[in-house]
Amino acid sequence: MSYLSQSSRGIQPFATALATCWSPPDHGWIKMNSDGAMSMNDDNTSIGGLFRDVDGHWHLEIKCDNTLLVESVLTGSAASSNLAELRLINIYLKRNWKTRICHIPRSQNMTADRMAKCTYDNQFGLKLFEDPPISFQEIL
Template sequence: MQESVAVVVFPPIGTEKWVPPDEGWVKINVDGAVSRYESRAGCGGVIRDRSGEWVAGFTHFLGSCSVFQAEEWAILKGLSLAWDLGLRRIILESDAKEVLDMLDDDRMGSRGDLLYWSIKDLMSRGWELKFQFAPRDRNVVADTLAKQGLSSSAFLDTCPDYLRTLVSNEMMGLIPLL
C-alpha cells in the first residue's frame, strides 16, 4: 500500500549548508561520479537523522557508465539501503536535477531505462518519499563518497574518520572549494 510519494525539485533556497529533515524523517544525500581519465564510475551516499547524526552510508563501484546512469544508480542504492534499514520517511537529495525531473515525469512510459523502472518500483512501496534538488555545495559528503565509489564498494555503518570534519563542516555551511 502506497502512503505518499512526491518528487519535488526545489531551486537553491539561499543556504549552502545541509538542512536537517523534519522530526521523524531521515535525509539521504546521494551522488554519482564518473572519472574523466578512466572509464570508471561510482556512486555514494549518506543517510543522516534530524540531528545530522550518521545513520549509514555507502560507496559503490559501477564499472563503466554515463554520468546520468551513475546518478540513477546513486538514487537506487540510497533508496534500497533506506528500505533495507527499515526507514520509511525519507527525503532524498541529489544534485542531478535531470534525473529528479525524469522521476517526476509520469509520461516516461517505455522510454525509461531499467534503472528508471527499478527506482519507480522502489518509490511505489509503502513509505513516504520526498525528492529534492541539492546544489553541489550542499551535497559535498555524498560527492566525496561517490568519488570513493570509483574504486571500491562499501557499506558504512559509522562515519569514516576521513569524513568527520567534512560532515561537520557541511552541516555548518563551511563548504570547501570544489
C-alpha cells in the same frame, strides 16, 4: 535551500536562499543524499549516498543535485526509462512508505559526492560504512 516543485510546465524553483552545508530533514523524515562520480583517468563511474535521520522515523526524503533525474522521477517518465536505475528508483518510491524527492544545489551534497568518489576502486561492488571515514569528518 532550493526546492523544486512539479507543475504542468515542468520543475519550477520556488525558494531562493541557498545553504552551503548539509541541513537536517524535516521532523519525522530520514534524508538520503546521493551523488554520482566519474573518474577522468579510467572512465569508471560510481554512486554514493547516505541516510540521516532526526528521530528515527521511516519517512524518506531524497535530495539530489541532478535536476534531470529529479524531473524524470517527479513527472513519472522514470517508469518507462531505458535506464534500469531510473526504473528501480520509480519502483522503490511506489512501495508502502512515504517518500518525497527534490533537487538541491551541489554545495549541499558534498558528503554524497565524496562517498561516490571514494568507491572508484570498488568495481561493480558495494561499499558500506558502519562509521564514516575519518576524511569525511570536516564535511559531516
